[in-house]
Amino acid sequence: MCKVAEVxxxxxxxxxxxxxxxxxxxxxxxxxxxxxxxxxxxxxxREGESRCLVLGRSRGGRELAIVVALLPxxxxxPVTGYDxxxxxxxxxxxxxxxxxx
Numbered sequence: 635m636c637k638v639a640e641v642x643x644x645x646x647x648x649x650x651x652x653x654x655x656x657x658x659x660x661x662x663x664x665x666x667x668x669x670x671x672x673x674x675x676x677x678x679x680r681e682g683e684s685r686c687l688v689l690g691r692s693r694g695g696r697e698l699a700i701v702v703a704l705l706p707x708x709x710x711x712p713v714t715g716y717d718x719x720x721x722x723x724x725x726x727x728x729x730x731x732x733x734x735x
Contacts, residue, residue, distance in 0.1 A: 636677065636686035638665045639708035647712050656715035661700050664690035665710065677704055686710075689718055689726040697723060 641662055648658060665688060675687040684704040691697050697718040702710035718726060 636688060636702065636704065636710065637708040638702075638710050640710075641665060641702075642705065642709055642711040644711075651712060651715045654714065654716040656696075656698060656700075658712075660692040660694065660696060660698060661712050661715050663692040663694075664688055664698050664700050664715075665702065665712075685713060687722075689722055697726065 641658075643658055651658070651661060667690060677684045677686050679685070686702055686704060688700045688702065689698070690700075698715055699718050699722055700715040701713045703713055705711060
């Protein structure tokens, strides 16, 4: 499980998410509200760091996929973010429907 105590932002990750029209606030909506509205992957290793994919909805209603690097003390650093598509969106919507019951 991807625990989030704090989100680490810098110019690089803010700029990269902006390339996908995702703002820091939207990403934090998904990351901090994950227990209620999200689906996350098991941690995996890519480019030498542990990462996790978190799927969820921003307060504005966007269905987003946010990839984070897992850091010590449950800090995370967003690596990228984008609108959910395809299999990821379908899995998230199935999970969301299942939680409403």
